[in-house]
Amino acid sequence: MKQPLFTVCGTPTYVAPEILAETGYGLKVDVWALGVIIYVLLCGYPPFVSPTGEQKDLFDLIIFGDFDFPSDPWDEISDDAKNLIERMIEPNPDFRMTADEILEHPWLAVKLTD
Numbered sequence: 001m002k003q004p005l006f007t008v009c010g011t012p013t014y015v016a017p018e019i020l021a022e023t024g025y026g027l028k029v030d031v032w033a034l035g036v037i038i039y040v041l042l043c044g045y046p047p048f049v050s051p052t053g054e055q056k057d058l059f060d061l062i063i064f065g066d067f068d069f070p071s072d073p074w075d076e077i078s079d080d081a082k083n084l085i086e087r088m089i090e091p092n093p094d095f096r097m098t099a100d101e102i103l104e105h106p107w108l109a110v111k112l113t114d
Contacts, residue, residue: 001026010033012059014032015033015059016032028093029093032089032093035084042085043077044073047085080106084097084102084105
């Protein structure tokens with residue numbers, strides 16, 4: 001990519017904050033979405049769920065990156081896995097991991113070699 005994109009698109013549960021903010025976005029929106037997918041695969045539900053069922057409330061949670069790791073089932077999931085997710089579901093794309101950094105993360109590196 002040479003320039004940011006501005007088209008508002010994506011599935012609400014997986015959409016990155018910069019898409020919602022309409023500030024322009026790049027490749028790191030896919031890192032965000034993959035972080036959400038990993039979260040779901042490890043626990044069975046998404047990191048962002050509107051308490052009211054309203055899409056606006058869901059988007060507010062996403063924009064602020066407001067999620068956590070509830071004890072059940074996250075106490076049984078490794079700190080490395082949680083660290084990877086936290087670094088992928090980072091609201092500021094400047095601080096979000098790149099694809100290359102993800103491949104070097106200890107949790108994924110261990111999974112690739114085991």
